Amino acid sequence: MRSMAGRITLFEKMYALWLREFKVFLRERSRLVASTFTPLLWLFVIGIGFGSVAMLPGGESVGYQKFIFPGIVCMSVIFTSIFFGSYIIWDRKFDFLKSVMVAPVSRGTIFVGKALGGMTSSLIQAAILLCVGALIGIPYSFVGVIEATVIVILLSFTLTSLGLALGSYMQSLEGFQMIASFVVFPLFFLSGALFPLDKLPAWLSILTSIDPATYAVSAMRSALLGVGDRPFEVDILILLGFTIILGAAGIFSFKRMKAV
Amino acid sequence: MIKIRNLTKKYENLLAVDNVNLEIGKNEVFGLLGPNGAGKTTVIHMLATLLKPSSGTAIVNGYDIISQPAKVRASIGIVFQTPSSDDMLTGYENLKIHAFLYGVPSFEREKRIQSVLDLVGLGERQHDQVKKYSGGMRRRLEIARGLLHEPTVMFLDEPTLGLDPSSRGMMWDYIKKLVKEKEVTLILTTHYMEEADHLCNRIGIIDEGRVIALDTPSNLKKSIGGDIVKLRPKSFPDLESLRKLIYIRRIELVEGEIMMYVDNARENIPDILRHVDADSVEFRSPDLNDVFIKLASKTIKEQGEGGYMERYAQYGR
The missing domain is CATH 3.40.50.300 (P-loop containing nucleotide triphosphate hydrolases)
Structure with missing residues (x-):
């Protein structure tokens, strides 16, 4: 059994790795601005543009722009989290990773520290978007905001894990960008962020059901608008399942990653 | 350790x-x-x-x-x-x-x-x-x-x-x-x-x-044996007579120059010059590069700085 002191050191190591990610995030303002801009573009251009023609079944009560808002929050998490995987390639190129790997720190700890850093970036961006949501009249409740936070935490950890796992296998940033695009767009489009999923043909329904973002979008709609596809608790449990599976995959891929 | x-x-x-x-x-x-x-x-x-x-x-x-x-x-x-x-x-x-x-x-x-x-x-x-x-x-x-x-x-x-x-x-x-x-x-x-x-x-x-x-x-450096004397001969030297000098341990011809490992070069160079008519003479104590050349029969290259600057230029963020 691990001693108390050992456990404290373990958390300190994770904290140190997280702190580094957080400081870098704070200093790279352009990264924050660029990645907040795209979701806003979707929210206001697609939201208003399609909103003028799209008719949701019984959707008069919500309106298209508000309907896609939870999906756009999830979208920002999807993009930020998956592309966060590129930072493991940066770390390797700059040899920072080597200096961490030569320290007495387990690969699992390195992975969790890094993933927590990615999660923090996503949380900050989601918070900005939630503020924007107030402007378009999303009816926030205290519980709804707490629930949204939980969803962002789970989804971002899940997808940061996936991004980091992909990054750990890739040698070049260009290669990563390619692969990440292949992952990001299906995750986003199949999640139901932009359209309701209940009228889809069976083959498409199967694809949407294996997308972790589907459950995050539905849960987010429950939390913010009260119109999820499933009960909130069910979505959260399924999402948690994805978190565990992809988190484990991330740790595994860090363990097999070569140091030099 | x-x-x-x-x-x-x-x-x-x-x-x-x-x-x-x-x-x-x-x-x-x-x-x-x-x-x-x-x-x-x-x-x-x-x-x-x-x-x-x-x-x-x-x-x-x-x-x-x-x-x-x-x-x-x-x-x-x-x-x-x-x-x-x-x-x-x-x-x-x-x-x-x-x-x-x-x-x-x-x-x-x-x-x-x-x-x-x-x-x-x-x-x-x-x-x-x-x-x-x-x-x-x-x-x-x-x-x-x-x-x-x-x-x-x-x-x-x-x-x-x-x-x-x-x-x-x-x-x-x-x-x-x-x-x-x-x-x-x-x-x-x-x-x-x-x-x-x-x-x-x-x-x-x-x-x-x-x-x-x-x-x-x-x-x-001592393993090299003696100092290193390089001289540029005016005409092709009489190597046989040089080889008879006991303080010369080794003679090599490199690109028109004679390179010799010589004991106590400072005192023996005048004597060497009696056997070879040279344009120029230099001598020095051996360094580690000489050791490497002797052992590996090639030189430690000083150029090609391992790519650090290239990598740095390429990935500067």
């Missing part, structure tokens, strides 16, 4: 490290000298547990690099060939993160960080982002980081690669200061023979993955 046993690293079609055996004692400053691609860095990476040997092993600080990698890592410090600090962070922040990673106890953390910063002369610039540091300062920060957890063995992989001569000189001073002030065994790799000569008390010369010589710098 370090016992290397039959250490070997094979890549698909390359034997990078070929059955190396070495023992390095406590508080030694040991140099691995060899040209680029000789296998120096591969040896260091294996000793630091970043790379698994194909066969053989090593004991570092009493721990086996294969079966006890975590214990090895906790007891060593390493400065990589390319600086590995995060340049978005300040020098101080980089050290703080590593103090956490090495489990430096909280009551010691601040004191240690300031003491290693002082040692490498970065105290005043500690709150600047590393991207504002010069190449030499980055290297010194790496040394500071390597010392944070007070390791008993420290590896320096090409510590002055890519530095200009004045920064190199400064780096040497810091390394010497480190040896004087800390109880630490230093293993450094270099392809600069003067660096090995200047800093190390024992040198292993490595070429194509094999250690081809192992001794103190002065013994290595």
Whole structure:
């Protein structure tokens, strides 16, 4: 059994790795601005543009722009989290990773520290978007905001894990960008962020059901608008399942990653 | 401190490290000298547990690099060939993160960080982002980081690669200061023979993955035998008469010049000139490059700085 002191050191190591990610995030303002801009573009251009023609079944009560808002929050998490995987390639190129790997720190700890850093970036961006949501009249409740936070935490950890796992296998940033695009767009489009999923043909329904973002979008709609596809608790449990599976995959891929 | 046993690293079609055996004692400053691609860095990476040997092993600080990698890592410090600090962070922040990673106890953390910063002369610039540091300062920060957890063995992989001569000189001073002030065994790799000569008390010369010589710098140079005399003859010399001179140990013809290993050159040159009619004569004491040339029949190239600057230019963010 691990001693108390050992456990404290373990958390300190994770904290140190997280702190580094957080400081870098704070200093790279352009990264924050660029990645907040795209979701806003979707929210206001697609939201208003399609909103003028799209008719949701019984959707008069919500309106298209508000309907896609939870999906756009999830979208920002999807993009930020998956592309966060590129930072493991940066770390390797700059040899920072080597200096961490030569320290007495387990690969699992390195992975969790890094993933927590990615999660923090996503949380900050989601918070900005939630503020924007107030402007378009999303009816926030205290519980709804707490629930949204939980969803962002789970989804971002899940997808940061996936991004980091992909990054750990890739040698070049260009290669990563390619692969990440292949992952990001299906995750986003199949999640139901932009359209309701209940009228889809069976083959498409199967694809949407294996997308972790589907459950995050539905849960987010429950939390913010009260119109999820499933009960909130069910979505959260399924999402948690994805978190565990992809988190484990991330740790595994860090363990097999070569140091030099 | 370090016992290397039959250490070997094979890549698909390359034997990078070929059955190396070495023992390095406590508080030694040991140099691995060899040209680029000789296998120096591969040896260091294996000793630091970043790379698994194909066969053989090593004991570092009493721990086996294969079966006890975590214990090895906790007891060593390493400065990589390319600086590995995060340049978005300040020098101080980089050290703080590593103090956490090495489990430096909280009551010691601040004191240690300031003491290693002082040692490498970065105290005043500690709150600047590393991207504002010069190449030499980055290297010194790496040394500071390597010392944070007070390791008993420290590896320096090409510590002055890519530095200009004045920064190199400064780096040497810091390394010497480190040896004087800390109880630490230093293993450094270099392809600069003067660096090995200047800093190390024992040198292993490595070429194509094999250690081809192992001794103190002065013994290595003595093994050359005598001084090196080069002269440019006016006409083709009478080599037979030169070979009869007992103080000449070896004669080589290199690009129209005669190179001789001569005992006590200062006194014997006039006599040599009686046998050869020469345009010019020079002589010098042998250096480690001569040792390398003699053993490997090629020279340690000084150019081709291992790609650090190229990589740096390519990925600057």
